[in-house]
Amino acid sequence: GIDPNLFRQVPVKEKHILRKKLNLPNDKKVIIHVGHLKKGRNLSVFKVFKDLRNEYYPIIIGSSTTSHDFDIIDNLKSSGVYIISEYLSNIEEYYQASDVYLFPTISPDECIQIPLSVIEAYACHLPIVSTSFEGLPTIINNSNGRIQYYKSEDKDRKSVV
Numbered sequence: 758g759i760d761p762n763l764f765r766q767v768p769v770k771e772k773h774i775l776r777k778k779l780n781l782p783n784d785k786k787v788i789i790h791v792g793h794l795k796k797g798r799n800l801s802v803f804k805v806f807k808d809l810r811n812e813y814y815p816i817i818i819g820s821s822t823t824s825h826d827f828d829i830i831d832n833l834k835s836s837g838v839y840i841i842s843e844y845l846s847n848i849e850e851y852y853q854a855s856d857v858y859l860f861p862t863i864s865p866d867e868c869i870q871i872p873l874s875v876i877e878a879y880a881c882h883l884p885i886v887s888t889s890f891e892g893l894p895t896i897i898n899n900s901n902g903r904i905q906y907y908k909s910e911d912k913d914r915k916s917v918v
Contacts, residue, residue, distance in 0.1 A: 759873070759880055763849040766882035775854040785814040789855040789883075791874040792862070794819035794842060795826050799888075800833060802861040807836040815839065815859075818851060852881040860887035 767775070776783050788806065792798055794817065806815040817833065819825055821844035830840055845851065852858070858878030875893060878885055887893060 759877055761880060764852065764877045764880035765849075767853045772854055775850050779850060779854055781816075781854055782814050785812060786856040787854060788813055788815045788857050788859050789818070789851060789878070790816070790859050790861070791818045791848065791851075791877070792820060792860075792872070793823050793825075794830055794840070795823070796829055797862075799861040799863050800829060802859070803833055803838045804836040806838065810837050816841065816851065816855070818842075818845065818848065849877070849881070852878055852883060855881075855883060858883045858885045858887075860885065860893075863888050 773783055775781075776787070781787055788803075790800070790803070794800070800817060803815050803817065806813050815838045817838055817840055819830075819840065819842040821842065825842055830842070834840055841851075855878075858875065860872065860875050860878075862872070871893060875885060875887060
């Protein structure tokens with residue numbers, strides 16, 4: 758489970774205060790992903806933001822408990838993705854300061870059946886764009902419009918973001 762006192766929706770004013778505290782822009786949509794910095798996580802989807810830098814600020818917060826694929830990190834950084842790879846004691850603030858959570862993982866070998874990061878984003882009332890990964894559609898349906906599932910074979914991911 759998660760702590761609903763930490764992972765919660767915040768008012769717009771508080772979101773702006775958090776963005777200032779975290780040094781995030783207020784004039785762009787902040788797109789976040791939290792998870793392992795490994796090739797199998799399908800993080801190359803974030804390269805789409807290279808051409809959208811005026812509108813979006815993509816952030817990937819990598820797990821501090823697993824090793825990282827530094828080629829992936831370098832590639833994402835060169836595409837304008839902001840990478841955080843150290844432990845954050847205030848990770849809920851990054852969810853709260855964001856506009857959208859993106860979960861692109863496809864392979865069940867790369868993540869648990871129901872990713873905690875998606876649940877944390879959902880608890881913060883973030884809109885979520887996700888592959889229909891493993892158990893997610895079972896526990897989170899799209900009846901409230903807050904989650905948009907896309908098929909892993911979708912060619913144009915710009916249309917869902």
